[in-house]
Amino acid sequence: MSFKSLIALSALAVTVLAAPPRRAACSNGRTASDAACCVWFDVLDDIQENLFDNAECGEDVHEGSCDQSLRLTFHDAIGFSKNLTAHGQFGGGGADGSIMAFAQIETNFHANVGVDEIVETQRPFALKHNVAFGDFIQFAGAVGVSNCAGGPRLQFLAGRSNISQPSPDLLVPEPSDAADKIFARMEDAGFSIIDTVDLLASHTVAAQDKVDASIPGTPFDSTPSTFDAQFFVETLLNGTLFPGNGSNVGEVLSPLHGEFRLQSDFEIARDSRSACEWQSFITDHTKMVTKFESVMKRLATVGHNPNSLTDCSEVIPVPKAVTLPPPTLPAGQTLGDVQGACAATPFPRLSTAPGPATSVAPVPPS
The missing domain is CATH 1.10.520.10 (Peroxidase; domain 1)
Incomplete structure (x- = not known):
């Protein structure tokens, strides 16, 4: 066999080896990498x-x-x-x-x-x-x-x-648990303090029903259906009121009418071991999403x-691509209302949303 023929056969073998694996046929004309x-x-x-x-x-x-x-x-x-x-x-x-x-x-x-x-x-x-x-x-x-x-x-x-x-x-872990207890429990399950903060990005789309059952569907931030950084901003604001029937076990004062604040979120946001990770998400949405995916x-x-x-x-569907507005201080709030706790990095200088003092509507029942 000629040298040219050997080269041709070798190229054919490489082509066959490089062919993409056959995908499994699924319903409605879809395919999957594994049946x-x-x-x-x-x-x-x-x-x-x-x-x-x-x-x-x-x-x-x-x-x-x-x-x-x-x-x-x-x-x-x-x-x-x-x-x-x-x-x-x-x-x-x-x-x-x-x-x-x-x-x-x-x-x-x-x-x-x-x-x-x-x-x-x-x-x-x-x-x-x-x-x-x-x-x-x-x-x-x-x-x-x-x-x-x-x-x-x-x-x-x-x-x-x-x-x-x-x-x-x-x-x-429960909302009424101190930060030390939560961090110890998470470590026992294999998650660090930083991991715990990363997991709390889930609260950007969260609401409570049972801590204060008198006001079900009360969100933790002013944008409860958007995976953005407002939760990490608003949790650091000075609390002044309760949205429902007063203080409940696991609840602390909230900064906004209609917004609910968990004791555990309040403590973790201000703990020196977790505060810098918490604050870092305010101006880095990509980091917040990436770290949440990883943990x-x-x-x-x-x-x-x-x-x-x-x-x-x-x-798993690909989330809709959106251009999110930068996080802001809610209307009626100033940097003086922020209880920043990250000693290594100053709190970012956010603008204040225009209009009357922010009030958060309850999440409608499904």
Whole structure:
């Protein structure tokens, strides 16, 4: 065989080797890198229409379906303790769906108050599509937050077992917990103080229902359906009022009419160990989103070997691209109202929004 023929055959072999892998055929003409991901396209269609009100970013991501779905990813996954395991006790299975499998136990834990509603809303979808509870919880949270303007696109790995045990109690941090207690609990589950701040970017699309049940759907910032930095600004403002019936366990004074402030957010924003990370998100939206994506990747696989799961991230919608306005001090507020706590970096010189003093409307029920 001639040298020229050998070169031609070699080039052909390289071409064959470089051919893209064949994709699995899924419903509605879609394809996936792995056949195991096809079912998630069907789940996506179902929950976008019937759980998230046609892909809306509203109360359902954190307090109904979107808001609460994102909250549920944390409440399921944080049930994991290295310390309990080290002392010969069951330390929880992490992101294993136990909060749905054993709802009659785990939703009665004090820290999980109100979670029973989203668990019961989600369970029929998981059963309908015959997917593991742990997979469904993480998938729904990722899809829900992808519907929010400026939001992250979270990784989604599938293949968790549907066999689990009830999580031990007292593993979910509460709003009334001091920063030291929260940081210790998060460290026990494998997350640093900085990780904890990064996870709290979820509160940019959050509202409360149960700390003060008299005012359900009360947001934590003035832009509750947008994944932006206003939450990190407004949490640092001096509190002057309560939006509802007065002080409740886990609540502290808020700076704005209609806005709710958790004690835990207040303390973490002002703690010297976490304050600089908190403040850094105010002027760096990309950093906030990127770090949230990174820490959520780890949260979603607590208790699992990620290499044993199948990457189906391609099913998660790409969040809508938006140009977000820069964060501002709410109307009626000045830099003198800011309780900045980062010693290394001055608080950014933000402009003040025009108009009368800001008042925040409640998040409408889903």
